[in-house]
Amino acid sequence: MTAFIQYLFNGLMLGCLYALIAVGYTMVYGIIELINFAFGELFMFGAYISIMMMVSKITLFGHEVSMPGLNFFLAVPIAMAIVAILGVVIERLAYRPLRNAPRLAALISAIGVSILLQNVAQAIFGSKQVSFPTISLFTTAEGQAKSFQIGGAIITWLQVFVVGVTIVAMVALNLYVSRTKMGRAMRASAQDKRTSALMGVNVNRVIAITFLIGSAMGALGGALYGSVYHFAAPQMGFSPGLKAFIAAVLGGIGNIPGAFLGGILLGIIESFGAAYVSSRYQSAFAFIVLILLLCFKPSGLLGSTVSQKA
Amino acid sequence: MKTGGKLNPVAKVLTGDTPTSVQRALMGVILAIAIALPFIIHSDRWTTLLTIVIIYVVLASGLNIVVGFTGLLDLGYVAFFAIGGYYSAIIFIKVLKMGFGVDIDAYWWLMWVNLLVGGLLAAGAGAILGYPTLRLRGDYLAIMTLGFGEIIRIVANNWVGLTRGPSGISGIPQPQLFGFHFSSTKSLYLLGLVIGVVSLFLISRVVRSRIGRAWTAIREDEVAAEAMGIPTARYKLLSYALGAFFAGVMGVFFGHYMNFIHPSDFMLMESFVILSLVVLGGMGNLAGPVIGAVIWVSLQEYLRNFSFVQTHPELRGIAMGLILVLLMVFRPQGILGSRRVALEMKPGSAKEAEQEREALADVRHE
Numbered sequence: 001m002t003a004f005i006q007y008l009f010n011g012l013m014l015g016c017l018y019a020l021i022a023v024g025y026t027m028v029y030g031i032i033e034l035i036n037f038a039f040g041e042l043f044m045f046g047a048y049i050s051i052m053m054m055v056s057k058i059t060l061f062g063h064e065v066s067m068p069g070l071n072f073f074l075a076v077p078i079a080m081a082i083v084a085i086l087g088v089v090i091e092r093l094a095y096r097p098l099r100n101a102p103r104l105a106a107l108i109s110a111i112g113v114s115i116l117l118q119n120v121a122q123a124i125f126g127s128k129q130v131s132f133p134t135i136s137l138f139t140t141a142e143g144q145a146k147s148f149q150i151g152g153a154i155i156t157w158l159q160v161f162v163v164g165v166t167i168v169a170m171v172a173l174n175l176y177v178s179r180t181k182m183g184r185a186m187r188a189s190a191q192d193k194r195t196s197a198l199m200g201v202n203v204n205r206v207i208a209i210t211f212l213i214g215s216a217m218g219a220l221g222g223a224l225y226g227s228v229y230h231f232a233a234p235q236m237g238f239s240p241g242l243k244a245f246i247a248a249v250l251g252g253i254g255n256i257p258g259a260f261l262g263g264i265l266l267g268i269i270e271s272f273g274a275a276y277v278s279s280r281y282q283s284a285f286a287f288i289v290l291i292l293l294l295c296f297k298p299s300g301l302l303g304s305t306v307s308q309k310a
Numbered sequence: 311m312k313t314g315g316k317l318n319p320v321a322k323v324l325t326g327d328t329p330t331s332v333q334r335a336l337m338g339v340i341l342a343i344a345i346a347l348p349f350i351i352h353s354d355r356w357t358t359l360l361t362i363v364i365i366y367v368v369l370a371s372g373l374n375i376v377v378g379f380t381g382l383l384d385l386g387y388v389a390f391f392a393i394g395g396y397y398s399a400i401i402f403i404k405v406l407k408m409g410f411g412v413d414i415d416a417y418w419w420l421m422w423v424n425l426l427v428g429g430l431l432a433a434g435a436g437a438i439l440g441y442p443t444l445r446l447r448g449d450y451l452a453i454m455t456l457g458f459g460e461i462i463r464i465v466a467n468n469w470v471g472l473t474r475g476p477s478g479i480s481g482i483p484q485p486q487l488f489g490f491h492f493s494s495t496k497s498l499y500l501l502g503l504v505i506g507v508v509s510l511f512l513i514s515r516v517v518r519s520r521i522g523r524a525w526t527a528i529r530e531d532e533v534a535a536e537a538m539g540i541p542t543a544r545y546k547l548l549s550y551a552l553g554a555f556f557a558g559v560m561g562v563f564f565g566h567y568m569n570f571i572h573p574s575d576f577m578l579m580e581s582f583v584i585l586s587l588v589v590l591g592g593m594g595n596l597a598g599p600v601i602g603a604v605i606w607v608s609l610q611e612y613l614r615n616f617s618f619v620q621t622h623p624e625l626r627g628i629a630m631g632l633i634l635v636l637l638m639v640f641r642p643q644g645i646l647g648s649r650r651v652a653l654e655m656k657p658g659s660a661k662e663a664e665q666e667r668e669a670l671a672d673v674r675h676e
Contacts (some may be wrong), residue, residue: 035449097639104529105655107383107452108589109638115582116631122624234624238578242460245453280468287457294442294450 002152007275008268009150013159013228015267016166020221021244022251022259023173024087024214030190030254031210032099037110038090039218040241041117042083046219047132047226047236048125049079054133060124072135076223080216087215088208096204114241122234129233132226162224169217170260177256182209190254243270243286250293252303261301344503348496357495361567363607364499364506365560370587370599371513372556377585378593378651379517380549381529383452386459387584390554392466392576393435394428394561399479399571400472407481418486425505425562432558433551440550444543448532451550459581466573478572482565498567505563509556514596516552525549529594530654579627586630589637592644594651601646 024039052058053075058067070078094113098106138146138158147156177183188196189206197203225240226232247266251258266286273285293300348357369391376384401424406414439458443450466473473479485492485501492498516522524545527535536542565571583606591602610626613619619626637644642655 033447033449035452094635094639101638101642101655102381103447103449104377104381104383104593105638105642107449108585109635111383111385111452111582111585112631112634112638114631115627116635119624119627119631123622123628127624239460242453242456246457249450249453281464283464284461287461290454290457291442294446294454298446298450 003275005151006153006155007271009153009155009159011268011271012264013162013267014271015247015264016163017221017225017228017263018240018244018247018267019260019263020166020169020224021218021240022247022263023170023217023256024211025245026248026251026253026255026259027177027186027210027214029248031186031193032095032106032207033103034095034106034110035245036095036211036214037114037241038087038117039214039244040237040239041114041121042087042215042218042237043222043225043240043244044121044232044234044237045086045117046079046083046222047232048121048130048222049082049219050075050223050226051130051132051232053078058130059126062126072133072137072227076220079223080219083219083222084212084216087211087218091208091211096207118234118237125232125234127234129231132230132232134230135227158228162228165220165224166260169220170256173213173217174256176213182206186210239283243283246286246290246293249298249300250289252300255300255302258300258302265301341507345500348499354495357499359607359611361495361499361502363603364502365564365567366584366587366603366607367600368506368509368556368560369584370591370603371510371596372553372560373584374588374593374596374599375513375517375525375556376549376553377588378595378598379522379529380525380546381594382448382546382549384455384550384553384581385452385585386455386457386462386578386581387553387557388576388578388580389455389459389462390432390436390557391561391564391580392462393432393554394558394563395565395571395575396466396473396479396561397428397431397558398424398562399482399565402482403479404472404474414483415486418483421483421485421562421566422487425559428562429555429559432561433555436550436554437547440547444546456578459578463573463576463578466576473573476573478570479565480570482569482571484569485563485566502563502567505559509559510596510600513556517596521545521548526594526650582630586633588644590633590644592646592651593642593655595644595646598644598646602644605645 021039021043024042025036028034028036028039050072052067053070054072055067056069057064059065090113094109095106098109134143135158138156138161140146145156145158147154149155177186185196185201185206186209188199188201189203193203196206221240221244222232222237225236243266244263247262248259249262250266251260251262266289269289270282270285274282277285347360351357369387373384373387376382376387398421401420402414402417406412406417406420435458439454440451443454467475469475485498490497492501517525524535524540524542527538527540528542528545528549532542564575568575587602587606588599589602590605591598591600613625643652
């Protein structure tokens, strides 16, 4: 039972991290029907920039540079802002020119951006892992993670924080999309860009804001991932990015609560799969979920039929 | 391409028209040069490089079937290459040598059979993988293949009992034919050339056939293709399978060529390299992958002379990412590119694209 609770909670936390990236995928796919592969890389930049802001010295391009050494709670919003801008720039340069081109062109451009960012990160930060500084609030004086026990399972406060932040972010985002004017513009654009434009919606702006939010969420996910697993590496975004997309499909693409649900389910499936089946094939479970999903319920758990061919 | 309809031999080969006598002559000359090259340059290093070019050319041409001709994105193509490579290696080393303890040299003929079986195995995997995405948008194929590429690598690394994991499989026998050992780099190159030429010939025949026309129709508009009576699901499946087939064949050849395979031969990055070759040379035309592979391999070899490039392997990835994005934005038809692909990938204006979409929407609503 102890182990069960432990895996459940670990899965829940992992799922929250997936959910944060999945939101970007789901919003962007909902509006422009593009799989923005670069979200995984923006996630990675979120972790790196947080580290940059938190340490006092870091090696960039092989040169040591002094850094502000900010608090985690200040560093993460800065990282989110920088990555959000990066996301908007990417949309402007690599996707917007292709909006009327066939999907294949945009998809190839997206994978190109992903490869580019991953290697740029390697050029800037080096190919080796960079360790994530410990966060004093969640660490005891002896350097141990502060934790508590539920039924014998050890749960760290950092994990609780991750889950809490994700829930707050998701609720806020859902309110934003369902209650504000911009949110309404987003939903309208997702249904029909052309008609929305006729109704006075600035579709380009809506898409830019979607990228802004999606990238910021991805960066938040990356920063939290880095703090939980204590590292950042150029390739760290690939696998979570892929799984987040699967989570978005699982929840029903284009649906924000769906992305949250899909992320959490996928995290828990992975955690249990790794624990009770085989840890070496952990990454395969998400893929199996995707195959089953595409065979039996391609519209996802909460989705409408948007993922079907329109 | 800017010759105003007048024949530009290279460009015409690409567009999929039946080659004219001039083009046949041109291809003959290229083939003759390809055969003569190792005897002219007399350099093992360059001959090896040429063999690698051939492997890339066939892989890129196979991927071109899926990406260029059918218009679907396959991001895990190297997985099929791995299937071929591992299949033959496992048969020879794990089964024959270690399982039955026989002299594998006596079974030299099996490699030739394996070329076909490895290809068919990969084709089967391609079809199985593509099947769930048939009813859905092509984008899902990209995700499925991306995931599959990773799975294959994870299996190659972790299923030690079958693949020997990270230590790789060594001692894969060199190709032999009735006692003739393909042991010199020249003979291996020529063997690769034969396999390559046969593969390219088959691909060129298929894409110019009814099947190829169906693929092009799917690429240009799946709904319209379906409306015209093309069984799109069947043709897409055939495209996945045939694309994977050539990767499988080349995988078998690669294993026997290198005598050693290792999970790192089948990294995700290789899938992206192959995709870049297709995009660089020009999607949806036959000579595109050839041009792409020649440029890429020679560029890489040239850059090897610079120590800065050597110590910064990420430059390769940066270049590749830029190639993909810039080409898509500015020249989606690639270096050679057929006019047909150019028109399709880059509609004259947003208005034109909108009109096309409108017209289609009307069809769909009815």
